[in-house]
Amino acid sequence: MATFLSRVGRWAYTNRFKTIAVWILVLIALGVGAAFLSKPTTESFSIPGIPSERAQNLMVERFPDKPKFGDDVSVTYVVATPKGASLTDPRYASAVQRMLDELKTVEKVKNPDKLINPLLVYGTQANPGPIRQQLIAFQEKTFGATPEAAAATVQAGAPVNADATAVQFGAGFDVSAAKNVTSSMHDAMDKVAQTGRDAGLTVEMKGTATSRSKFGETSEIIGIGIGAIILILTFASLVAWGMPILTAIIGAAVGVLGVSIATGFFDLSEETPVLATMIGLAVGIDYALFIVSRYRHEMHKSADRAEAAGRAVGTAGSAVVFAGSTVVIALAALAVVNIPFLTAMGIAAAVTVIVAVLLALTLLPAILGLFGSKAFAGRLRFLNAPDVTGEESVRVHNGQRYVRRVVDHPRVITGVIVVLLILLALPVAGLTLALPNDATADPSTTQRRAYDLVADEYGPGYNGPLVLVVDGRGVTGVPERVQAFDRLVDQVRSTNGVAHAWIAADGINKAGDTAEISVIPSSAADSDQTHDLVTTLRDMESGVEKRTDLTYGVTGQTAIELDVSDRLSSSLIPYLVIVIGLAFLILTVVFRSILVPLVAALGFLLSVAATFGVTVALFSDGWGGIVGNPQPLVSFLPIMLVGIVFGLAMDYQVFLVTRMREAYKHGADAKQAVVIGYRHSARVVAAAAAIMTSVFAAFMLQDMQFIKVMGFALAIAVVFDAFLIRMTLMPAVLTLLGDKAWWLPRWLDRILPNIDVEGEQLGAGTTPDDAPERDSVGTSR
Template identity: 40%
Template sequence: MATYLYRLGRHCFRRRRAVLAVWIALLIAIGGAAGAFAGRTSDEFKVPGTEAQATLDRIKDTFPEQGHGSAQVVFAAPAPGGIASPGATRAIGEAVGRIAHVPGVAAVPDPYATGAVSPDGKVAIALVSFDHKLADVTDQQRDAVRAAAEPARAAGLDVAFGGDAYNRFAQIEGGSEAIGLMVAGVVLVITLGTLVAAGLPLLTALVGVAAAMAGLLVLTGSFEIITTAPVLALMVGLAVGIDYALFILFRYRRHLDEGLEPEESATRATATAGSAVVFAGLTVVVALAGLAVAGVPFLTVMGLAASGAVVVAVLVAITLLPAVLGFTGRAIDRLPIWKRALATHGKVTAGERWARFVVRRPLPVLLVGLAGLGAMAVPAASLDLGLPGGGSQAVGTDGRKAYDLVSDSFGPGFNAPLVVVVDAHGAPRPEQAVQGVAGKLQGLDGVRTLLPPKVDRAGGTALVPVIPKTGPDDEATRALVDEIRDQRAGIESATGASIAVTGTTAANIDVSTKLGQALPPFVAVIVGIALVLLALAFRSVLVPLKAVLGFLLSILASLGAVVAVYQWGWLDGLIDVPKVGPVVSFVPILLIGVLFGLAMDYELFLVSGMKEQYVHGEAPREAVVGGVKGGARVVTAAALIMISVFGAFVLGHDPIVQPIGFALAVGVLVDAFVVRMALVPAAMALFGRAAWWFPGPLEKVVPKVDMEGEQLIARLEEERREARQPAGV
């Protein structure tokens, strides 16, 4: 690999203008295609095969409105009974009439006619049904519905808009990524010392993210892509794009300090650090693509979108960066901010001092680190999964106002309606069978009330809306869904009709259950991949095992922090959590997929340095010190950049984006600074020579990966010696 990348780096360095022109042309082409073919992303978290989704698919022809977008328009009066006043009645009636004429609105019943008025007379709900699915509801239609409610606002009523159409998720609030980039820029300036050097990783990362995001936008025109996919691609693309460029640039600067010419420095950096970048990028791509193991389509799309961003970041790092270095040459040291001390030969660095501290006391460091991670992991045992709804929106938003008004005035269960589909075709008296099912449902402890059933024209299928006593995030609501399904056989035998539970609340419960069940097999796949890749990279048995155990510790500690903050409400006030409750159901599996790749990055860059020192004759503990000394600075900078990029998204209020950013930021913090910088050197010091033991039979069959370019450098040195010999010798 190193030999191929050496040739590629030299080619890009020498033909820098052509490489730059190709990337510019590519950006223009993809950007133009995005402008021409981009579509809308979807907010629907659907999982085929679950009972709720299968039932919706089965009744889509009989009750097509069940698959369409819907909204709540909530009218509130300040005084009890105010909704029933003549002025309020007239204003709400006018608003409802105007909403009914908005293009795309199929129906909006008068709340007075349907009885959708709270017992205290302060709140009324108008349920808006669109004539197309949620993904096709446009912002123009949402705005038109808002504008149509103006008569109610003019009459002094508060109006809030909620429901599926207004519960928008995965919306990046302006400035989040900019803050992350600014912090990353500061870290780069401190690490590299000059504005030119610090600017290159930012520039190349932005190019990669622009290309990846534009390509993803092109796909939205032909495929259904979940809204969270571009957000995850942006997060991961920015973080790895900066880090991969930093790894290569760091090696380039070292080669310049060693006296090599810029071209040779760039090509060697591309060959050696570039090999590690390609290998690390491969682990991230495999992990993210491995999300398909869960069998959840929207999660698969998220993983593929993010892995695409990583592929682009790797391509930028090994092609565009060498070309840009061809333009800068030694000018990379221009615009200095501080006098750098990159050359560490003969100097005792902070990384070396820390490494010597660890190898002198490996067992205490290991025990303290394990105890700390164990304490962080304790809350993870209480992990509860769910999907966000109106109650997860930030306080003050339309969706949250509507949710709170409905919950306070009608009861939390009105925000968590279930739909029981009754198929009475096999019953002697279908209408009586539907009433019998309704009677059985009404007798369940968790049911507050039933709304009037809706029967199809043939009279054989009915929808029975069930209002629970508790909200969508409550464990009692999940228990009610399970109870209805558990009593299905008894209800069917008593009434002669078959039943199934569906609706948004039941679908979200099914998705969370499915994702929870997918965690163990996904972890097993990830662990297997890690063992194979690291055995391939390091030709060792203990190194892969140690790396996997460290990764699992990082995951548990990170999940513990997520549960403590987002489920238990710790740090409330410091982190503005929209609503304390169940953790977003796909956060754990995303955390595992993304953090696996990043953890393997740090493992590769640190342990490869240790192996290089050991192979060159250093004693095991001195090899550990040498590896940490050579990699501590770049790994520290890379981790701080990752933390700043991910952590910037915590500043927003989106109920999906915020916990994902928090989980990844904490995960990188724990893995880089506790696991890789403390536990790994401590374990390697305890292992001694056994760390590099590899069975003889495997030695013969496992291919050799020249990741550090040892074979390449040996060949280059041999060619140099031959070139210096006189002709004929």
């Protein structure tokens, strides 16, 4: 491989203008494709196979006029009177009417003429309106309920609460997604709320139309800016730093344009291009940094710059290919979870990584050729360059001093790091997961205040209603089905954890063979009690079928969110096994060792456990008061974090340890090889990790909570894995293992392909300057 990649790098360097022209044409083609094919990203998602999804599909099939949960773009106003007052007060009643009149005039409101005032048509328990009376009559006639029981059932589903102190009403909008709600529409919705507030009412809003979180470019700019500073310090040059930045920006642009084109054919979530940008920038800078650094090193050992570029791509480029392969495996393997939106995010990010690798192998040497002798111009004399020239003596830098201390005390270093990471991982025992919703929103937002207001005025379960979609085709005759439906409602109503249950007037389809039972839990949507209730209702289904021939499924937004969290949690361990297993095989081929990949995998598990622990402590448990709104972590964060961090962890493993193995293969003893390899790669690995950390941490400035937490978790994971595991624990453990670190069974050595990551076939030019050569029997000479 090294030989092939060396030819690629040399050709790209020599044919710089052709290579650059090809990539410019690729960008133009993708830009044109995105302009004509891209469609808006989606804000909803489905997961095939989960129980709530199957029940929802049955609901859509039997009730075709009803939308899927969360598909509509709407706003709901939650209005409450001051303490001691009632909505029957003419002053407050007229304010509600004015709010409705204004809501009808908001741009793109659906069916404004059909918007009704609940205070007039539903009325109150003491003064029922016409619709309330009709619904009571429906319960009495259809199910034989007593007037009192019918009135209580209707009140359970009424928009006006029992005390007539709160009312809910709203409207849908004729737009395809919440992101299409314009700022003028938001302003108009706010104005409606202000009308009620001016009258002394408490008014809050909820619903998909109220979302205003937008993805900004500030995070990328900050991340790139910090990365530029680190690169300048690394290369001590005002020119060289721009090359990794340029190729990374191009790679991210290619990735985002590719995602835009893909939206024309697939439903992709709004987080997909954000993740592609985040990963594209991070790995793009890193991969280019490693090759440019190796190119500078090879320039001092070769009179021909094209040859130096070829050697850099053949050696560092080989490491880039295999490091990129582990990232791609980790991201693409998200498909095994069988969650379409997560699969799409993983594949989009994986393709972006592949683009970053290709750019580093081709466009980067072409740019180096374009600059020629000026590639490292603008030397900053007050900074030490990363490599010495042929005329300089070997410089002992801080990285070399650091690793010497590590290899001199390997047992102490290993023990301290392992204990530290285990302690940091302890809070992970309290890990809880949930999908983002109004309950997890910041308390300062109107959505969260609306959630709390509903819980106070109606009951906690009204924020998370459940729906039983009941199939009655096993029962012969419509009257018999209705009786069976009613008996099931009674059974559900008597179940522990249920506050109310009923079949609404539109809850039986036209064919009379399917019913919807609305269920209000007595607990909050995100509570363990509600989770247990969903489980209980599903466990009841087999017994109900035996007694009544009815079958049903439990769905609703709350049930869907619970099922998604359960699926993601149960998929984490199988995903880890697949990713670590495949990466272990790749690393075994790269290092031709059993123990090095094993230590790499165990080190990753330590670092990711510590990452989860710190993230849970800060964002869920609220340690230190750093986070003002502690909440459960987003359900798909753990599996995404594991995938991304594992890939990046193996990046540093490959870049750092290949130089150690290279020194060992050329005659250094095991301990000396660690020091030599560290001296050649520590500075660039530290710079790469610092850049990666800054890029990820900058995404904490985004409004989207998932991206904010993901940015923090990725940043702290890089710190743990790069600086503690790869740059400290790994040298210590390799020192303890000695020659055993590079042991490989002979039978396995014969089977594994020799891919020459270190560039042995490129000639003596790749030999570390301070390593003795090792002869065929492994002795130094």
